[in-house]
Amino acid sequence: MSALTFTMKHRFDQRVDMSPLVCNKLEGLTPVEIAAIELQNGKRKIRVDELFRIKGSDIQNIVIEGSFSKLDFIGKQLDGGSITIHGDVGAYLGQEMKTGTIKVDGNAGIYAACEMKNGYLEIKGNAGDFLAAALPGNKQGMKGGTVLVKGDVGERAGDHMRRGTLLIEGNAGDYCGSRMVAGTIAVMGQTGRYLGYAMRRGTLLLWNQPQLSATFNDCGSHTLAFLPILFASFMKLNSKFSNRSVAFNRVQRYAGDMSELGRGEVLVKI
Amino acid sequence: MLTKLTGGIVFDPANKVNGKKKDIYIQDGRIVSKPRNAEPDKEYNISGKVVMAGAIDLHTHIGGGKGNIARMLMPENHRMDPVAHTEIKRAGTGHAMPSTFTTGYRYAEMGYTAAFEPAVLPVNARQAHMEMGDVPMLDKGGYVLMGSDDYFLRMMAANKDQQAINDYVAWTIRSAQGVGIKVVNPGGISAFKFNQRQLDLDENNKHYNVTPREILKSLATAIKELGIKHPLHVHGSNLGVPGNFQTSLDSMAGVEGLPMHLTHIQFHSYGTEGDFNFSSGAAQIAEAINKNKNISVDVGQIMFGQTVTASGDNQRQFANHGFASPNKWVCMDIECDAGCGLVPFKYRDQNFVNALQWTIGLEIFLLVKDPWRIFLTTDHPNGAPFSSYPHLIRLLMDKSFRNDMLATIHPEAQKMTTLGSIDREYTMQEIATLTRAGAARITGLVGRGALGKGDWADITVYSENENREKMFEKPDYVFKDGELVVKDGEVVKVVWGTTHVVRPEYDKSVEKDLKKYFDKYMTMKLGNFSISDDEITEDGRGSLTVHPTVGEKV
Numbered sequence: 110m111s112a113l114t115f116t117m118k119h120r121f122d123q124r125v126d127m128s129p130l131v132c133n134k135l136e137g138l139t140p141v142e143i144a145a146i147e148l149q150n151g152k153r154k155i156r157v158d159e160l161f162r163i164k165g166s167d168i169q170n171i172v173i174e175g176s177f178s179k180l181d182f183i184g185k186q187l188d189g190g191s192i193t194i195h196g197d198v199g200a201y202l203g204q205e206m207k208t209g210t211i212k213v214d215g216n217a218g219i220y221a222a223c224e225m226k227n228g229y230l231e232i233k234g235n236a237g238d239f240l241a242a243a244l245p246g247n248k249q250g251m252k253g254g255t256v257l258v259k260g261d262v263g264e265r266a267g268d269h270m271r272r273g274t275l276l277i278e279g280n281a282g283d284y285c286g287s288r289m290v291a292g293t294i295a296v297m298g299q300t301g302r303y304l305g306y307a308m309r310r311g312t313l314l315l316w317n318q319p320q321l322s323a324t325f326n327d328c329g330s331h332t333l334a335f336l337p338i339l340f341a342s343f344m345k346l347n348s349k350f351s352n353r354s355v356a357f358n359r360v361q362r363y364a365g366d367m368s369e370l371g372r373g374e375v376l377v378k379i
Numbered sequence: 380m381l382t383k384l385t386g387g388i389v390f391d392p393a394n395k396v397n398g399k400k401k402d403i404y405i406q407d408g409r410i411v412s413k414p415r416n417a418e419p420d421k422e423y424n425i426s427g428k429v430v431m432a433g434a435i436d437l438h439t440h441i442g443g444g445k446g447n448i449a450r451m452l453m454p455e456n457h458r459m460d461p462v463a464h465t466e467i468k469r470a471g472t473g474h475a476m477p478s479t480f481t482t483g484y485r486y487a488e489m490g491y492t493a494a495f496e497p498a499v500l501p502v503n504a505r506q507a508h509m510e511m512g513d514v515p516m517l518d519k520g521g522y523v524l525m526g527s528d529d530y531f532l533r534m535m536a537a538n539k540d541q542q543a544i545n546d547y548v549a550w551t552i553r554s555a556q557g558v559g560i561k562v563v564n565p566g567g568i569s570a571f572k573f574n575q576r577q578l579d580l581d582e583n584n585k586h587y588n589v590t591p592r593e594i595l596k597s598l599a600t601a602i603k604e605l606g607i608k609h610p611l612h613v614h615g616s617n618l619g620v621p622g623n624f625q626t627s628l629d630s631m632a633g634v635e636g637l638p639m640h641l642t643h644i645q646f647h648s649y650g651t652e653g654d655f656n657f658s659s660g661a662a663q664i665a666e667a668i669n670k671n672k673n674i675s676v677d678v679g680q681i682m683f684g685q686t687v688t689a690s691g692d693n694q695r696q697f698a699n700h701g702f703a704s705p706n707k708w709v710c711m712d713i714e715c716d717a718g719c720g721l722v723p724f725k726y727r728d729q730n731f732v733n734a735l736q737w738t739i740g741l742e743i744f745l746l747v748k749d750p751w752r753i754f755l756t757t758d759h760p761n762g763a764p765f766s767s768y769p770h771l772i773r774l775l776m777d778k779s780f781r782n783d784m785l786a787t788i789h790p791e792a793q794k795m796t797t798l799g800s801i802d803r804e805y806t807m808q809e810i811a812t813l814t815r816a817g818a819a820r821i822t823g824l825v826g827r828g829a830l831g832k833g834d835w836a837d838i839t840v841y842s843e844n845e846n847r848e849k850m851f852e853k854p855d856y857v858f859k860d861g862e863l864v865v866k867d868g869e870v871v872k873v874v875w876g877t878t879h880v881v882r883p884e885y886d887k888s889v890e891k892d893l894k895k896y897f898d899k900y901m902t903m904k905l906g907n908f909s910i911s912d913d914e915i916t917e918d919g920r921g922s923l924t925v926h927p928t929v930g931e932k933v
Contacts, residue, residue, distance in 0.1 A: 246707075
């Protein structure tokens with residue numbers, strides 16, 4: 110069986126809500142029924158086959174060709190299976206996904222991996238603001254799984270994050286790890302201002318010295334035995350993180366945010 | 380244009396019409412007697428249907444800053460409840476605190492034609508009127524919040540005479556374009572700012588050495604002497620505290636016979652008996668209401684489900700923030716005027732306290748004998764969103780339904796309540812009194828809540844249905860000022876109601892001292908404080924209706 114492939118016919122002016130096109134929701138549907146599904150497009154609804162040419166039938170393996178930045182909610186509540194996207198995606202990529210795999214070879218918009226529960230999400234390009242964050246007003250962001258971003262990420266990455274691993278090969282914007290409840294964020298590039306703003310617990314793992322607020326306390330340098338174990342867990346990834354030469358176990362440790370619970374840590378490579 | 384409603388069964392307690400078949404004629408927005416020669420231009424055959432005046436909610440939080448804070452605090456409550464626009468209606472969101480337009484439509488689609496915002500802070504009154512100006516379909520009005528404002532407490536502390544208090548109250552109600560005066564936890568909001576975490580009726584506010592009892596007495600006297608029709612609207616001391624029924628009884632006695640309206644009395648009727656030290660004080664409260672004719676109440680019934688409590692009572696809101704569900708809350712100070720607290724609540728039928736609160740509200744409804752002095756509210760959104768009113772009406776009118784619901788709540792609460800033994804079922808006429816005639820009378824509205832000759836044609840027509848919830852949630856027709864605005868429970872025409880106000884007289888010289896005070900302490904200048912009529916009417920939608928005041932020396 111070949112992958113169920115949606116090829117974009119042309120680019121619409123209005124945004125499209127792609128949430129119906131996830132593996133678990135298409136189970137048992139024939140290609141004709143899938144073609145007839147209606148998607149919200151701006152203020153109107155359009156049929157899937159108005160937007161895409163459809164090929165293949167393996168619903169556990171969805172491919173979106175020619176995607177661009179107005180396709181929102183791709184992989185929302187994905188529960189098993191895989192979605193591969195060629196091109197950019199809009200907002201809320203993989204929102205509340207439960208299990209499965211999403212891979213994007215372009216850039217992602219805001220709120221990618223928002224409140225993600227488990228699974229694996231990979232973005233080859235850049236990700237927008239609020240990566241792995243909570244929806245406005247909600248108390249918990251990403252709750253599990255792994256997110257890998259090969260490019261840069263916007264502001265507020267990991268806002269309210271609760272559990273899971275966020276791996277960023279590029280730079281992170283301001284407020285990285287803000288209001289974090291727990292979990293791990295690793296940033297190989299530079300980080301912006303207000304790192305870990307109001308974080309309660311959780312770990313920020315950095316390769317470069319950040320600008321830290323006065324509410325983080327320097328706890329000295331340490332050799333941490335758990336770091337090699339953590340790096341070993343990245344080995345299976347197709348990423349710089351799996352490269353032995355980037356690993357380290359010697360860190361400067363900072364604790365904060367002392368204006369909150371103060372049990373978070375920022376570990377900086379030395 | 381002459382409109383005729385033919386053959387309806389009319390319930391109009393204001394004119395002592397109890398379920399009589401009667402035609403109604405409408406001309407130029409008002410009800411007229413049968414014209415001699417003229418043929419109606421439009422006739423609605425409503426034979427056998429139930430006709431009442433448009434319903435009036437005399438205590439519902441639909442304007443003022445707290446609404447917007449609640450909306451910001453609970454975006455998830457809005458995401459879950461989107462409302463699409465139609466040809467004539469605007470889109471909106473929200474379950475516990477809907478957006479303004481949705482609020483207006485939902486009220487009208489249940490047969491309501493007026494709603495009163497009970498906590499208009501003078502310093503925020505402009506925003507409250509702007510927000511109510513965005514609520515379509517309904518007549519509006521606001522009770523101006525006093526009693527914890529620094530200027531008033533300074534006057535009390537300095538033993539200013541009653542005349543001076545009266546002038547200040549009149550100046551405030553006119554400046555804020557109000558129709559009544561509300562006091563929330565008298566002196567307690569202010570006491571919170573001086574680190575007092577509770578304030579009993581006879582306990583001094585530490586800073587001003589003034590007690591809540593003195594504040595109630597002074598404001599109730601001012602209202603009587605100024606001739607403001609709506610009695611002092613009191614959110615009493617010790618809200619939600621077990622044993623507070625005694626505070627409520629003492630407050631009733633404290634005003635010494637002056638008119639007083641105790642709002643959301645359910646939250647103030649708790650005893651301390653039983654294994655959980657929480658019991659119903661409904662019997663004592665109802666007995667006192669039955670005895671004291673100067674007292675009126677609205678219930679503030681709770682309903683099970685998610686809502687948000689929004690109150691000026693920052694002292695009690697702070698005390699209850701631990702119950703916030705979801706766990707997030709706001710308490711704030713509002714400069715010299717008062718405060719504000721928002722705590723999301725999820726009332727659960729399997730929670731002993733919530734279940735007993737539910738029974739206490741219903742007990743009060745059923746034990747208070749005079750339907751002219753008790754009103755149907757959930758203190759929207761504090762007890763439940765107003766959209767639960769039809770369900771509440773069914774609980775009142777249908778004993779077997781009520782007992783079925785009672786059988787599903789927390790078993791210990793079932794044991795503690797007398798609700799199951801109360802046989803009373805509200806009649807149609809009593810519901811019309813509670814929600815129409817009585818509410819219009821107690822708020823001092825002239826020509827509303829009644830279906831007599833010359834009254835405004837705010838009319839609701841329901842199809843008789845044994846299931847009262849179904850009946851009251853979807854009226855066949857609603858007329859606002861004579862125009863058909865709702866058909867089969869759907870808005871068919873968007874209209875804008877008037878804003879009801881009172882304008883008691885006062886001595887203009889009060890402004891001299893107030894100006895000095897404003898320059899020194901307030902963020903706003905005196906000249907900007909008063910809301911002009913234009914601000915309410917200039918958008919072409921709003922209008923003002925001034926109701927008469929006749930003062931009487933106490």
